[in-house]
Amino acid sequence: MRDVVIVGGGPAGLAAALVFGRSRKRVTLFDAGEARNAASEHVHGFLSRDGVKPSELRAIARAELARYSGVEVRDARVLSIEKREPFVVHTDREKVEARRVLLCVGLLDELxxxxxxxxxxxxxxxxxxxxxxxxxxxxxxxxxxxxxxxxxxxxxxxxxxxxxxxxxxxxxxxxxxxxxxxxxxxxxxxxxxxxxxxxxxxxxxxxxxxxxxxxxxxxxHPVQRQTPVVAALGLRMLDENSVWVDEHGETSAPGIYAAGDLTTPIHGALLAAAAGAAAAYKLNTALTKSSMREKR
Ligand SMILES: Cc1cc2nc3c(=O)[nH]c(=O)nc-3n(C[C@H](O)[C@H](O)[C@H](O)COP(=O)(O)OP(=O)(O)OC[C@H]3O[C@@H](n4cnc5c(N)ncnc54)[C@H](O)[C@@H]3O)c2cc1C
The missing domain is CATH 3.50.50.60 (FAD/NAD(P)-binding domain)
Known part of the structure; x- marks a missing residue:
């Protein structure tokens, strides 16, 4: 059983994984490898990385994650998520159980x-x-x-x-x-x-x-759509395009959290990374406190 499965390995998911790794949590991050900004040659406006290639930004983040033994990064697409605790996350190759799920899958652009x-x-x-x-x-x-x-x-x-x-x-x-x-x-x-x-x-x-x-x-401005795995969860929406989350980053499905482009109309790599980190702080705090209370 993993503490958290993170779905999506863009800036939001990678930043969240770093927080969980440093918090000694056991997390698995699945990424389908289709970066939203893949068509661009450079990521601009990312503090300390202005002008980096999108693939390089991800590679640097993955190399940093490799220092944390609790973090597994897998190149696989999540096909479905069973919406009850423990959550069961299915890819085409395996299924993984987790106490919580963090969705960081971004959005799809229709040109x-x-x-x-x-x-x-x-x-x-x-x-x-x-x-x-x-x-x-x-x-x-x-x-x-x-x-x-x-x-x-x-x-x-x-x-x-x-x-x-x-x-x-x-x-x-x-x-x-x-x-x-x-x-x-x-x-x-x-x-x-x-x-x-x-x-x-x-x-x-x-x-x-x-x-x-x-x-x-x-x-x-391309039309934006939620990814199939998110659409299938039937989550409450903030507006036509964005998944609603509460002040803790939790969606309308208890135990399923979300961060990054899929939750907001304001998109940017640094903003998504910050949102992923913030969601991980809150989720880790809640998980850790509840684990300590369960020991009573
Ligand atoms: C053309 C373009 C250029 C951009 N340029 C810039 C820029 O210069 N500077 C800037 O700050 N921002 C830029 N952005 C915006 C920036 O790319 C996004 O705000 C940022 O990538 C969002 O991060 P994210 O982690 O929320 O989602 P994403 O970066 O979209 O990452 C989501 C990841 O989840 C994966 N995924 C999706 N579904 C599944 C699934 N079912 N299972 C597993 N994995 C899944 C995807 O393959 C992807 O790797 C650009 C956007 C576009 C479209």
Whole structure:
């Protein structure tokens, strides 16, 4: 029996494993190996690791975990979790029993269906200016919103460039937004977007009906979905995309905790690592105190 099974070995899961290892807990971390940011060449904004490769960040963390005898890291996908204590976590090869489960599986991105999108994603088509804005500063940026509620993201993007074109692509701008864009000198192209022209992974232009607009980097917000293993648990949701957790990091299923991108709309590697560590502090505190009380 393990104290905790951690599902997911991105920044959240790895940071949690480090806390548990140092707390002398016996934990198993399963990782399916599909990093959310795998399409990117660099992780930016991670204190002391700014610009590291995503795979290198994970490798450094795994090497640190190897110092702690209580931590096992396994490359395997968790297929299902039996939602009762002791929890039984199934992969295609084995099943592991645990007193608690910590979900750190991140989210799935569904890219807009546009020719050229997949090749450019994470390289020249981006989603987060805090991650990649510095590298695109002062370039001609584009933004392709999905919905009206996303439009004011363009005002944020203007912080990195004074050459910004919003491809509204059928999304309607109200009078107030038009006035904001005019004041901020944000161009709006209302033509239908039909594709991206790129050389390899370098975006050259956004193709619109009847022409194209030369653009260096395009920002989009993919639809995000929970992973199948989380969806199958039927957990309470905070909003459409995020799993609800209480102040201890526990989900609506007692004994199942969650941390990282799957619990919040604000995503970043350092934020996820901090969330994983915080959840592990709380979970370890609860587990340790209850073990001590059981000895009475
Ligand atoms: C293209 C892109 C670029 C980004 N660039 C940056 C950046 O420069 N700086 C920054 O701070 N943030 C960046 N981010 C955001 C950052 O990657 C995430 O916020 C961070 O990775 C979230 O960490 P996490 O541990 O919650 O989830 P993830 O990093 O997504 O890790 C989840 C892990 O769980 C595994 N998993 C999923 N399901 C299962 C299962 N059933 N069984 C076992 N394992 C499973 C996955 O394979 C994955 O390895 C970027 C995101 C994207 C999409």
């Amino acid at each position: 807009p269906q546009l020719a050229g999108m997949t090749a450019c994603w994470g390289k020249s088509v981006l989603h987060c200016p805090y991650c990649h804005g510095w590298e695109c500063r002062e370039k001609h940026l584009g933004f392709l919103p999905r919905t009206e509620t996303e439009l004011d993201f363009a005002l944020l993007l203007r912080g990195w460039t004074d050459r910004l074109t919003v491809f509204s692509n059928g999304v309607k701008l109200d009078a107030e937004m038009k006035a904001d864009f005019e004041t901020a000198k944000i161009r709006v192209d209302e033509r239908r977007v039909v594709g991206l022209r790129s050389e390899g992974c370098d975006l050259r232009a956004v193709q619109v009906e009847g022409g194209e607009v030369a653009i260096d980097n395009l920002f989009v």
